[in-house]
Amino acid sequence: MKEFKILAVIAALVGITYYGIEPYAHHVMHPEVKAADFAFKDLKNVDTSLAGNVVNGKVLVEANCLACHAIEAAGHPATIPNADAAAAYGVVPPDLSSAGRIYDKNYLANFIFDPVSAMHLSHKYPVGGAKAFPMPAYNWMSPQEIMDVVAYLQSVTPKVAEKDVHKATYDAACGRCHSMSYAKSEATTPKDAIKAYMGATPPDLSQYIKSRKEHYLHGFINDPQLLLAGTSMPRVGLSEKAQEEVIAYMEDIGDSKKAEREDVGLRVMLYTLIFAILAYLWKRKIWSEVH
């Protein structure tokens, strides 16, 4: 009847307006987020099909890496406080305990070979430029040696309980540079040091799940340069699983009421439906007397 026609007209006008100002406008304003490449296809310097030798890897790591990196899980805790490490290197070098778990194998191997190009930071650390990245490239190692290192790192990685894994991965992957005040955590590198090292203070990530949203974050973490050309943030090299854990943590901290919201939402809508039906039945009864 006529009232359905009126409703249809209003729905059409509102629908067209909504389409224009939301999906369409956002498509115009925001670049398309390329799907994340978890294979890191552009990194081809190391033959990752080689089986790594854990024993040889241990020797290599102890000889080459412990000078700067701690590996708590293998009995090598940090020897100097974070502030001093940051002063020495510009940023706190990561503890490598979880490196084997969270970084993609292909990425990790190529990172050891040439950190700057794996991180896509050649614009910040050009070859022969004034600034050198604190970690040297290990392109003098043979591919077999690099894979041995990777195998060793994967072997020392501790298993993390399911309930703790989101936070553990986030802390290892992001916690050196980014603070997350809603999780009561500060970046492990002191503020002044990280600002000088990066050129700008890395943002606090407490609400980034809400301001950037999952889709953008997946693309961004996988390759920051694609969405924020010229940024100082390195390509982190997380595996797909690790990246999901990071984003899940950001949701745990940034949108902790999501489950409750969806649960209450369904109940409220069910209640409202019952309310609406009863209201309709009452209206029909009342109006039957006047029609």
Place this chain on the structure above:
Amino acid sequence: MKDESRRGFIGKAFGAVAAVGGVASLLAMKKTWDPLPSVMSAGFTTVDVSALEANKLEIAVWRGKPIFILKYTEDMKPTDGRSVKVGDHYYSVMIGLCTHLGCIPAYRNDQKDFKCACHGGEFSLAGVNKFGPPPRPLDLPPFKIDGTTLVLGEEGPEYKAMMAKAGGA
């Protein structure tokens, strides 16, 4: 009759006094909205420009506003009446707020100009508006030259000369 006119007069006098009270109250309320004395007392910001890298935009903060300070390279030509000479170098010193609707334009160091992302406005190296909606060049902050230091907030002779030239725009 005499009663009426006295009542009329007293009524009008009373009305007038009430109105005066109302106006006085409004004036007092207006003053409550005024910025506090601590805000109005002139804020000064000093910047040592000698240490700046050429063709790299430096942003200082004065009275909450971003101030663009840009050191010229050899091939960046100064604009008469707008570029500031401090020591051996020329600089652009201007308030980094687009004169259209107040967004902060970005410096393009390859094109040596400023582009405002909000509505596409463009300004030259010296902040003169050259495209889009901005109605006038970037505003100049009051400044004084003290050796190789720029003191923002104080009106030095160079600033006064530039303002006179621009016709007090």
Place this chain on the structure above:
Amino acid sequence: MAEFKQADSMYEWFDQRLGIDKFVKVMMTEYWIPKNINFLWAMGVLLTVMFTLLIVSGIFLLMYYKPDVNMAFDSVNYTIMQEVGYGWLFRHIHAVGASVVFLVIYIHMFTGIYYGSYKKGREMIWISGMLLFVLFSAEGFSGYMLPWGQMSYWAAYVITEIFGGIPLIGGDLVVWIRGNFYVSDATLTRFFMLHVLLIPLAILGAIVFHFYALRFPHVNNEAGEFFDFDKEAEKYLAGDKKNSKVVPFWPVFLSKDFFVLGFFLLFFFYLVFFHYDFAMDPVNFDKADGLKTPAHIYPEWYFLWSYEVLRGFFFEIAGVSGKSLGLIAFALAQAVFFLMPWLDRSPMVKPANQRPYFKYWFWFLMVDLIVLTVYGKLPPTGANAWVGFASSITFLTLFISLPFVTKAEAKKVGGK
């Protein structure tokens, strides 16, 4: 002193002292509404419910919100959204409610325009309604500043900056409004005062007046028909409910309102719980930063058509800067709606589809407003800027031409 006899019941005791019987008759059971109405007539009650939801949710937000530039953002996004029991629910209801209330306001407003409910004795209802639109706009604008996100800050910056365009006093006026040279703590706290106390009080007063202004001219009906309300009321009270052209506000009119309300709330709660980005823009989940302009600044959707008129004039015409032209056009665009009763020179009170010329004018206006709204959101570059200019000019032209269009229509119809 009035003589008070012994009351026989509690109800009679109150009725003797407060006149409840009479009050209920006047306000509810013998407040007569036309029968030939459609669901669009329920928008008023929907607005009352929405406003109530906004006030109640606002009251609970007020318990935890901190109006200080250093604490505001976290008091909302940490304390209220993640710590306070159902804090997230009140915040969502408040934010989504503020957006949806404007959808209902626009439907309500354009219903009034469509059916000619702004003329022939209903001018004060229209004026008080437009006043409510302005007050709700101010309320929305001041409220949006409070979470102190990037959009809060920059929208406040851009809109307070506009006043700088007023000749002579502009510069000083902007500083006076902000309480500082830039949008700062002083600005936040005074807009908090406006949002929480002054504007809601003004809105309440305007609502009371709006309801009062309805009484003498009576609510309009689908056919725009004038009839004798007293006669029809008598018919109804005598028992001839089916032939009477009126129904009482309670329970008949309100029963239809509740039915519309029920389905509306289904839509509303779906948005509150599952689809709220349009009302809680992701950009506003970045803390306000006065030195970092977001790539895209835009107001809430209900301001977009006005925003587009403001920036639609992007070049100088006859020596007047684009900025000034935009400012003037923007001011005119708000004023012309107030003037509807006098711009419409036809005495015809009929739905637009029965008015030979006005129907084209109405739908042309709807299309233009949608174009302005969508282009108000898009970046104003290249072709978009010209579409914005064309639709802004069209808007002003539509209203300037209305007197001529309606006068011609009146002549055609024979001045009925």
